Amino acid sequence: MKLTYRGISYDYNPPQAQVGEVVAAGQYRGSGVRFRKAQKQLSQQPSLDLKYRGVAYTTGAPEPILAPVVVEPVAASAIASVDDRLRSLVINHHRNVKQREQVMLSRVAVQVGLPSQYAYQYWNPIQGKINTAVAGTYSRSHVAFS
Secondary structure, eight states, rough: OEEEEEEEEEOOOOOOOOOEEEEEEEEEETTEEEEEEEEOOOOOOEEEEEETTTTEEEEEEOOOOOOHHHHHHOOOOOOOOHHHHHHHOOOOHHHHHHHHHHHHHHHHHHHHHHHHHHHHTTTTTTOOOOOOHHHEEEEEEEEOOO
């Protein structure tokens, strides 16, 4: 068979399979299928030393088996218990409440006319205690900017 690829003509003769008697027959999606046993193994294509864009490679040669990469096991990280995670969340929430109250106090001090440094003297008295009536709505929502 005469083929041309990118202006280069060459002859290609694909190997023909020599088949024997029918081993099994059946149907696949409504069509009849017959399985035949090959009389001899197909010959492999010859190995060639080729070059593509300046890079040499060989066809038909098996790829070398690389040694498996040994991954060192990573030390198991300490997983916090549910109680520890809850404690951490409560502490962070309490810290955020105190910081928010401090910011609000400094803004009010500036609006009243006091220098903002006076508001920072009141950091210790701010305990972060929240009125239970507004505790559920006190935290910042995802749309608040204050």
